[in-house]
Every structure is written in structure tokens, then in C-alpha cells.
Amino acid sequence: MKNWRELQKNRYLLIASGVIIIAIFALLFMQYRSAKRTQEHSQKTMKANLQLHLFEISEEAKRKILDHANHILHGVRQQRIRDRNIPSIERAFTRLAKRYPEIEDYYVVFFDSKKENETWKALKFVRPDPNDPNVQTYEGIPVGKVIEDEAVSQSLHRAWDSIQNKESQTTLYTAFDPITVNEKPTQYFFHTVFELDRLKRTEPLENIGMLVFSANPDEFPSKDYLQKLVAKHQKRDKEVNGLVGKLDYTISINQNGVKSDLISTNKDVLPILSRSFEDSDKLFPNLTFGVSAPDIEAKTYANEFTQSGIFLGIVAVIAAIFGLVLAWKATQREMELAQVKSDFLANISHELKTPLTAIRAFGDLLNSGRANKPERIREYGGIIKTESDRLTALINNILEMSRMERGIRKYKLEEGDLREIVSETIEVFKHSPEAAKFEIEPRLSLQPVITKFDEGAIRQAVINLLSNAVKYSGNSEKHLIQVNLKTEENEAVIEVKDFGVGISKEDQRDIFLPFHRSKNNEIQAKGGTGLGLAIVKEIARGHGGEITVESELENGATFRLSLPILEEIVNEEVEKDGTYFGYRGRAKRSYRPAR
Numbered sequence: 001m002k003n004w005r006e007l008q009k010n011r012y013l014l015i016a017s018g019v020i021i022i023a024i025f026a027l028l029f030m031q032y033r034s035a036k037r038t039q040e041h042s043q044k045t046m047k048a049n050l051q052l053h054l055f056e057i058s059e060e061a062k063r064k065i066l067d068h069a070n071h072i073l074h075g076v077r078q079q080r081i082r083d084r085n086i087p088s089i090e091r092a093f094t095r096l097a098k099r100y101p102e103i104e105d106y107y108v109v110f111f112d113s114k115k116e117n118e119t120w121k122a123l124k125f126v127r128p129d130p131n132d133p134n135v136q137t138y139e140g141i142p143v144g145k146v147i148e149d150e151a152v153s154q155s156l157h158r159a160w161d162s163i164q165n166k167e168s169q170t171t172l173y174t175a176f177d178p179i180t181v182n183e184k185p186t187q188y189f190f191h192t193v194f195e196l197d198r199l200k201r202t203e204p205l206e207n208i209g210m211l212v213f214s215a216n217p218d219e220f221p222s223k224d225y226l227q228k229l230v231a232k233h234q235k236r237d238k239e240v241n242g243l244v245g246k247l248d249y250t251i252s253i254n255q256n257g258v259k260s261d262l263i264s265t266n267k268d269v270l271p272i273l274s275r276s277f278e279d280s281d282k283l284f285p286n287l288t289f290g291v292s293a294p295d296i297e298a299k300t301y302a303n304e305f306t307q308s309g310i311f312l313g314i315v316a317v318i319a320a321i322f323g324l325v326l327a328w329k330a331t332q333r334e335m336e337l338a339q340v341k342s343d344f345l346a347n348i349s350h351e352l353k354t355p356l357t358a359i360r361a362f363g364d365l366l367n368s369g370r371a372n373k374p375e376r377i378r379e380y381g382g383i384i385k386t387e388s389d390r391l392t393a394l395i396n397n398i399l400e401m402s403r404m405e406r407g408i409r410k411y412k413l414e415e416g417d418l419r420e421i422v423s424e425t426i427e428v429f430k431h432s433p434e435a436a437k438f439e440i441e442p443r444l445s446l447q448p449v450i451t452k453f454d455e456g457a458i459r460q461a462v463i464n465l466l467s468n469a470v471k472y473s474g475n476s477e478k479h480l481i482q483v484n485l486k487t488e489e490n491e492a493v494i495e496v497k498d499f500g501v502g503i504s505k506e507d508q509r510d511i512f513l514p515f516h517r518s519k520n521n522e523i524q525a526k527g528g529t530g531l532g533l534a535i536v537k538e539i540a541r542g543h544g545g546e547i548t549v550e551s552e553l554e555n556g557a558t559f560r561l562s563l564p565i566l567e568e569i570v571n572e573e574v575e576k577d578g579t580y581f582g583y584r585g586r587a588k589r590s591y592r593p594a595r
Helices: 002-009 011-073 079-083 086-099 150-161 225-240 301-368 374-406 418-430 455-471 532-542
Strands: 105-110 121-126 145-148 172-176 187-194 207-215 248-255 258-264 273-275 287-292 414-417 439-444 450-453 480-488 491-498 546-551 557-564 566-574 580-587
Touching (some): 011 207, 011 287, 011 301, 086 105, 121 150, 150 172, 225 248, 225 258, 301 374, 418 439, 418 450, 418 480, 418 491, 450 455, 450 557, 455 480, 455 532, 455 557, 532 546, 532 557
Antiparallel strands (some): 105 121, 105 207, 121 145, 414 450, 546 557
């Protein structure tokens, strides 16, 4: 029930905290979704960019291959094919083979007009062997031969038939033998030869033959062309320094099911994307271009945005939750403080009312003349004085706490022996009405305890400790208060020990806070303002010391007021009248007193 009441009191704070946390998580989720969509879009853009790079390099390779093939085939006069001048063709092929070593083989194809399939005849050029004494020569230069080869003729015919669209004009065609495509496909370049044009011809020209050569991608259009092509694109990528960063290229060839790299700029990285020539190109079907981007993650803005956004979101959530926790604690603290102040007002009203009631009652008796005997008048006067002193002490405590909280309490530190001030304070307290039923047993050091202290402040601290001990030992069987003054290491310690109700561990944490009073019913019944121990703590801090407590419920309590024993005092902020706000000294233990 108690927890439920606490929740009820804090329900609006709980609702506000829940709404804020839900809103933060919703915002973080939306940011995450937005970042993921941005990242996906960015990755698509990256992939399109890589596709563009692949397209550019493959298209440039295709243009170079076709341009070089056209240049080679246009170097042979077509009239030789029309005339079927074999010696002239052999000499032309010999010159081409010497000039273009990147060509694998040369061929010439003959057939009759409109009877291509029936009259197809293909001849293969065989390079001359300079060591053969029977080799034919022309003007002293060895010349190769064209010979019939049935397998070659069929391969060329299959490749030519695989071309779907053949225009009736002199042009370049590319094709490969479809039977060898999964092994080592033979790439052919065909250059058609048409019959001579005649004046006033009404029908289209007919194809009567072809010049053909075959090539391999690792040699054609030149042996080092692929290396130069990749180097050129890498240099351009470096100069542009595009969004995808550094690119690595791979050009591989597949022969008989075995894939091998012709070019690879980074063997440790696999291609992200790859492509070959278009099927319609009929060009090197076993050649593959690949590209990879090792730095793509580092260069991807979306990835950085996602990481930074999520990180900042998480930081914001943590900060918000931390702020809510602090707000919650601050609210709880304010509520506790408000409760403490409320309790203080109730207690102070009671504490003020009790002596005032006694003063008024006995004052009325004296004023009415009903107390006419001298001994009665002295009795009533003593009661009024006692209650007046009690009221004065209560008001002084309130004013003292107020001065301390505002930081205007001044301490006049003078060197002296603590034994004297403690002994005198005990003697004064012994004769007070509240100590009438108690035996106060002083145990003071035999040696002088010399240090600098404010005499009035130390008296007040000891009085408050003794008064506190008496108040909470009234119902105990042992009416004894022990006061010890001793030195420990570099400290002078004043101990006040009682055998009363004791203090719980929970209350010990807050017992030195202003206005704090235990929830224990027995302690609440004693009355009080909760200022006595708070004043002792401020006095201890003002002298560079501390106040601690050791206690268990029903086993009494021991309060220890520790003050430093200084070797040398260096006063600071000295006023003209010799009053100090504080001091800083060099002691055998390090400390700095609070002001």
C-alpha cells in the first residue's frame, strides 16, 4: 500500500517520463528506418556506379577490338578475293602475319553468288617456315600458303551461320564457333567481299567471299592492351576520387571450365560485380570483366550516416534517461525536503508552544497574585527562566543553522587546550535540568590537546552532542553518558557515547542533514527540530574536521567529533577584528577545511 501511495503521488512524473521515453525511442526508430532506407538507396547508387565503370571499360575494350580488326582487314584488297588470286592472297596474308603478330590465324572463304552453302570453300593460311628449303618465296622473301582444312571450313561455316542479321554491304562481323563455346571458343572476325558494282544495277550486290582471321583475348588487339586499359581506368579513378573510392579490376578468361585471371589489380579481393560482352556482340564469350571496391564501406556516406545517427540517437536516449533519472531524483529530493520542512514546521510549532505555554501559565500565576509565598514565587520564576532558556536555545539553533547555510558563520580560531573547554562544558551541562537524572562520565586525555579552535563553537558542538545523548537515553535502564577526549594519530577526538535507543543504518545516512528526524516512533515522541547534529557537522567542517556515528538499534550510539592537530597554522581572509572565515594549515594528514 505504501508503494502504491508513492506511485500515486508521482503519477504525473511517471506519465511524463513514459511519454518522453516512448517519444525518444520512436524518434530513434524513425531515424534508424530513415538511415536504413538512405543506406539502401546509397548502396543501389554505388552498385549502379560500379556497373557504369564495368560498362565503360568493356565498351572501350570492344571499340578498340573492332577498330583494330577493321584496320587489319581493310588492308587486303578485295579484288584478290574476287579474282581468287591465291598467290596474291598468300603474299597479303604473309605481310599481315608479319605486321600483326597478335592474330592467331588467317582464312579466306570463297563461294558462288547465291550458292553460299553449296559452294562454301574455306582455306587456312599457314605461315612460312624459314628453315624449310622448299618454302616458296617472292622476291627472296618466304611466303606462306593457304590450304584446305575441312574442320576449319566447318567451324567457319557454323560461326557464320550463327550471325542472324547480315546486311548486304561490306562490313565487319564477329562470331565464334558455337560448338566450342564451353571449351575454348574460336573467335572469328569476318570481312565480307561483294561482287563488283555494275552501272545501272537494279539488284543488290551479292556476297562472293570473305576475309577472316581468328584471335585470342589475351593477345588481341595487342599483348599488353588489357594492362594498359586497366591502368588507364585506375589513373582516372584516382584523379576523380569518386564516391566509391579506390577500385580494383579483374579481367578473367574461362577455358575448358577453368577460370584464370588475365589481369588482377588485387588478388586478395573478389569482384563485387562482373560482366561480359553483350550476346549480340558475338565477341569473346569467355572473357569476363570484374570490379571491386575495398573502400566502398569507408566511402559510403549512408553507412557513416547510419552509424553516426544511431550512435547519436543512443547517446540522446542515454542522456534523456539519465536526465529523467536526475529529474526523478531531484523531484523525490524536493518532495522529501518539502516533507522535512513540513515536519520541521510541525515540530518547531510544538517546540515553541511548550515553553511558551509554561511561561504564560506561570507568568499569569505571578501576575494574578495567587503565588504570594516567597518559595512559590522563586519556584515559578525558576520554571519561567528554565523555559525561557529552552526557548532561547531553540531560536539560537534556528538562527545558527540559517547563518551556516548562508555561509556567514565566522570562527575565531585561537590556540588552546581542548581539555579545558570540554571539561568546563561538561560541568555546565551537568547542572542543567535535562541532565539531572544522568551521570556524565568524562574521560579526558592526561596530556594537553593543543590546537586552534573557536571556543564558542566547540562548546555548542559538545552541548548539542550531550543534549542529543540525554534526549534519546531517557527511557533506557542505564542513565550514563561517557565523554572521551583523546588523540589518534594527528587528530583530537571528542567522543560522546550513550546507551539509549540507538540509530538504524538507514537513518545514519541522513542524520546530519538539516531538519532530518528519524521515522522511529520512539524518537518522534521525543520532539526536536533536527538541527542539533547538522550544526555539529558544520562546526566540524569549519575546523577542518568531521563528525561520524557508530550505532545499532537498542544499543546506544557513539558520536566522534574529530579535529586536526596542526603543526603550523596559516590564517587566510583575516578581518581587522581578528575573526577568520576559515583557515588552511599544514598538518601531518592532508585536508582543507570548509568555509
